[in-house]
Amino acid sequence: MAESVVGDDLWEEFHTVVNMTSAELEEWLLVEASGEHGEGLPEQDEADLGRHVVHILGKRRTDVTPDDVAIMQKVVDRVRSQRGVDLEPTAGQTAWRHRLMRIGHDPLKPA
Template sequence: MNERISAEAELAWEDFHRLVNMTSDELRTWLLTDASGEDAFPEPGEGPGVSELGARVVDILRKRKVDLTDGDAEVMQEVVDYVEEHLDHPPPEENLDERWRHELMSVGHDPLRPEPSSA
């Protein structure tokens, strides 16, 4: 069992949980819907994609920080980079397209969900 995690993994954990605003159950349900795309849960052996990344996010959301692997830290950083890139380049407000939101939701970030208020 991993008793300590690296500083990079710690930072990735914090950023990941700041940006991923869906629970593992919400994300899994989303990935199983038609709206998330035909390849929501691709067949084994099919190439990687956002949906495969989403499945990894579901797994990570179900873990405790001390149970993270180096691979999990890489996935968390990939998700952080993906979400930040999408949030930095949204479609124009009048054309806020459903595909953009669905791409974000497929890795656990619903851009329409209000941010939690800090007390």
Template sequence: MTDALELDALWEDFHRVVNMTSQELAAWLRVRDADENAEPLPDEAGTATGQHVLAILQKRRTDLTEDDLRVMHRVVDTVTERTDLEDEPAADDTRLRHRLMTVGHDPLKP
């Protein structure tokens, strides 16, 4: 179990790196998975991690599960490893941007 200080730090880190709103993330996941023949159901669009991030964004801190905490750690680590939060954006790397947007981080967003 995570203690209160660790939880506070994780909550802050997660909300610092996830800079897309739940509406923006949901829209991105739908667009990303849509093709010319079909668009997925909103609650089935995107990756499992993207859907989990979306669910976490809609929760209160007191409602987080251990699984949520694992995903939050993974998202913070992923975004931190792949970006320099002080020196964004990396507009020239579209694939990286799209991959990060799948977990709620848009490098081009101020």
């Protein structure tokens, strides 16, 4: 059996903060790219990060690479810096919600 490069804590934390499914995130990224929400083009870094998240969500834990681990940590850090420890559903500014959704976290969705 292959050894996983991602630790238990990060694996669990990533799958806690990323509360959108890969299908939901993919759909959201397509909607954002089409400009359907009138905000113009999303920040490229967030959109790229979101595509990586979709890719990671489709992997088994043993298939995660060191690059994936770095992305997972970046997503966890970004969500936690904007949400804190409490991930209870929270309404906020639309742009803030959309930025978080680009990386797989919908602040209005129950954890």
